[in-house]
Amino acid sequence: DWCYQSQFSCDHQCNPNKWDHANSDCDGRYQSPINVVTRKTLLDERLTPFKFTNYQQIFRGFIKNNGHSQVGVPHLSTISGGGLSTTYKAVQFHLHWGNSKGPGSEHTIDGEQYPMEQLHIVHMKHHYTDLSTALADQEGVAVLGFFYEKSNSANRKYDPIITSLRSIKAADGNTSLPPVSLAQLLPPEQNLTSFYRYKGSLTTPGCTEAVVWTLFENTIPLSSDQLRAFFDLKFHDGKPMVDTFRPVQPLNGRQVFRSGATVALTSTALLVAALASALGLSQLN
Template identity: 50%
Template sequence: MLSAPVLLLFASSMRIVSGADWCYQSEVTCNHTCTGPEVWGVVSQHCSGKSQSPINIVTRRTLRNNSLTSFEFIGYQEAFHGRLINTGHSVQLDLPSGMRIKEGNLTGAYKAVQLHLHWGKDGGPGSEHTVDGEQSPMEMHIVHIKEEYDSIPQAGKDRTGVAVLGFFFQKSKSANKKFDPLLNALKYITQPTNRTILKGVSLEMLTLPKKNMTKYFRYDGSLTTPNCAEAVIWSLFENTVPLSSKQLAGFAQLQFSTGKQMVQTYRPLQPLNDRKVYYSRGHLAQLSSVLLITCVLVSSALSPSPSV
C-alpha cells in the first residue's frame, strides 16, 4: 500500500503529465504547480525534439543563401476587422482569409492564420529568439500555413507546413501610433478567454516598411508552445519595430490563466544542434551597393583630371 507522501507525489506527477495547464516560467510558483518550459516534454514529446525553437542566432555563423529572395505579401496592406483574444498565455489576433505570402524560397503560397506576441516585464527582455545573445523587449509572430491545410495542428504534421514571420521590437523614445488600436483594445481582454474585435488595422501597419523586409534570417524549427511541432520555416527580420516604454508596458495589464500578471511570455532558448541558420540575399544586395559605391569613388579618384 502506498504511503500518503508517495500518493501525493504520484498525484502531482499525473497532474503534470496531463499537460492541460502548461505555462511559462513566470507562472510557476510554490503553491501552484503548472507544467513549466523545462518539462514541456511530458506535455508533448515534440518539445524534447532536436529541432526546437527559439534559438540564439550567432550572426557570424550564419550562411548566405541567395535563394532567400524578398517576399511577396498579398493582402498585407488591406484593412480588416479581426478577433483579438487573451488566450491565457498571450494576446492573439485572428486573421481573415485572403492574406498570403509567397517567394522567399518557400515552396508555394502560405495563408496567414493569426499573429501573437511574446514580451518581457516593464519593457525588459522578452523576445523568444535572440541575436548574438541579445534579447529584444518583444517579438511578434505572424503564423501562416500551407494553403491546402485548414488549421495549425493539421499543418503541424507536415515538416514544412507552417511558415512564421518573426519581428523584433526595440524600445523607442516616441510612441508608435500605428499600434494604438491594438494597445487600446487590450483593456477589453485583460482576463483569459476575453475577446474583442480589433477594427481598421492591417498587417502592413503592424510590421515594417516593405523596403526593410528584405533582410532576414532563416532556419527550420518548431512551434514555441506545446505541442512544439517541428514543422516551422522561420523567417526572422533583422530590422526592428519601434515601441515606446509605455507601449511595451501596456501588455502587462493582461493576466495569465493562473491570475498572475502576464509577463515574460517566452520559451527559453533551445539547442541549435546540427541545424544551419541562413541569411537572405538582402544582406548581399546591401553589401553589393556598398562595394559599388566604393568602386566608383576609387575609380573617380584614380581617373586623370580632364585637360583644360
Template identity: 50%
Template sequence: MGRVTGVFDNPPSFPCTPPGVDILEGGKLTSNNVAGSSHDPLQSPAVASGAVSIPGGDTAGQDALHSAGVEGSEDSGARSKLPQPSQEEETLMCLLQHCICVSRPCEILEWCYHPKGSCKGPENWKEINNNCGGDRQSPVNIVTKTTQLDKRLTSFNLTGYKTLFDSTVKKNSHTVEVTLNPTATVSGGNLEDTYKPLQFHLHWGTNGVRGSDHTIDGEQYPMELHVVHIKQKYSNLTEAFQDQSGLAVFGFFLEESNSTNKNFDNLINVLRSIENKSGDVSIKNISASQFILPEENMTSYYRYNGSLTAPNCSESVIWTVFEKTIPLSKKQLEFFSSLKLDDGTPMVGTFRPPQLRSGRTVYRSSSPAVLASVVLLFISITTTFSLSHLC
C-alpha cells in the same frame, strides 16, 4: 495555465496505456474494445477527422495552434455539473487532453512559462509533448557570423495584407493573439509554396525589456511578434503538422522608440477591457500590414527550419526572422507587462529560452542591410591594421 490537447498522428507517450486503448506502431490508435461496450469512441467520424470538440475548449486542431499563442477557455466547474463519463468517454478525453493516466481519473497536464502548482515550465514541456524535446526546436540564438548567405532568399510577394477587416483579439494565459484575414497570401522568399495567414501573437518580457523568443548574438529584444501562416493547400493544422514546412512563421522584433507607434493604438485600446482577465474582444478596421514592417523593409532576414515555440512544439515550421525592428514607445512596451492572468498574477516573461541548434544552419538573405555589420567589421579591421603601420 492552459490545457494541452493533441493530434492523433502524433500521440503523447503514456506511462500507462489508457483503459480500452492500444497504442500501436506508427502512432496509430485503436480501441481494444472495453468489456461490455458496443461503442468504439475512436471510430467516430469526428475523432477520425481530427476535429473533435472538447468541452470547454476548441477542436483538437485549434488547440494545437494554441501552442503558438492561442488558448481555449476552460470552465473548471463544468465537469461537476455533468453526468460522470463512462470508461470509454474518459479514455477518449484522456487521449485528446495529452494526460498521464494515474489509475483513474486522468491527470491533465498544463504548460506555462513560469512553473506554478501543477503546470510545467519550458524546461519540462517535453513531458507534455515529446516534440518539445526534439532536435529542431525553436527559438534559437542567431549567431550572425556563422550564418550562411543564400541568394535564393529574395523578397516576398504579399497579397491582401493591406486589406481592412474586422477581427477578434484573444487574451489567454500565454499570449495576446489577433485573427488575420484568411484571404491574404504570401509567397516568394524561397518559400516552397504559397501560404495563408492564420493569426499573429506576441511575446514580451517584464517592464518593456528582454521579452523576445529569438535572440541575435545573444541580444534579447523587448518583444517579438509572430505571424503564423499555413500552406494554402491545407485545410487544417493536422495536415500541416505532418509536413516539415507546413507552417511558415514570420518573426518581427519590437524595439523601444522615442515616438508612439499609432498602428498599435487600436490593439492596446481594446485590450484594456480585458487587461485583468482572459477573454475575447472585437477589433475593427485593421490590416495585417499595420502591425508588421513595410514590405520594402522585409528583404533583410534570417531563415532556418524549426518548430512552434510552445507546446505542441511541432517541428513543421519554416522560420523567417527579420533583421529590421518595429518601433514601439516605452509606454506601449510597458503596457503589455501590465496585463494580468485570471488570478491577478502579472502576465510577464512570455517567451521560451533559446534551444540548441543541433547542427542546423541559419541562412541570411542577400540584402545589403543584413551584410552591413559584416562590412563595418571589415572596415574596422582594415582601419586598425592601417593605423598600426603608421605608428
C-alpha cells in the same frame, strides 16, 4: 499542463524546461526558439524578397488573451517568394514579451534579447484548410518573426492593438479589434529584404517541428507606454502576464541561413566605418 517560468511556484511546478511532460514533441531535436549566431549563418541566394499579397487588406477580427494575445486573420493575406517552396496564407498572429524591467523576445540575435518579439505571423500552405492538417507537413507552416525596439515616441499604427489590450486584461478575455491591416503592423516592405531562415517548431506545446522560420532584422518601434499595455495583462491566477517567452533551444546541428540583403547591409556598414576612419571622421562620434 504547461506554463512560463514567470508562473512557476511550489504549487504550480511547470516551466518551459519540462514541457515534454505536456507533449513529448517538446523534447525534439529541432525546437524553437534559437539564438542566431550571425557569424555562423550561411548566405542563401534563394532567400529573395517576399511577395506580400493582400497584406494591405483592412480586416476586423477579435483579439484574445490566451497567454500571448492572439488575433485571427482572414486567409486573404498570403506570402510567397523569400525562398519558400509555395504560397502560404495567414492564419493568425500573436505576441510574446518580457516585463517592465527586462527583455522578452523568444529568439535572440548574438545573445541579445529584445523587449518583445512579435507577430509571430503564422501562415500555412495555401492548399490546407486547417492548421492541424498543415502541422502534419514538415514544412506546412511558415512563421514570420519581428523584433521590437523601445522608442521615445508612440507607434500610432499600433493604436488598434494597444486600445484592445486594455479591454482584455483578465485571462480568456476577448474583444473586437478595430479595423487593421497586417501591413500597418510591419516595417515598410522595402525594409523586409534582410532576414534569417531556419527550420524549427512551434514555441508552445505541442512544439510541432513543422515550421519554416523567418526572422527579420528590421525592428518595429514601440514606446514604453505602449509596451506597458502588454505588462498589464493577467494570467488565469491573476498574476501579471509577463515573461511569456520560451528559452532558446539547442541548434542540434541545424544551419541558419541569411538573405543576401543581410550581407549587403553589413558590408555597407563596414565600408562606411572604414571610410570614416580613413578620413579621420571617427573622432567626431
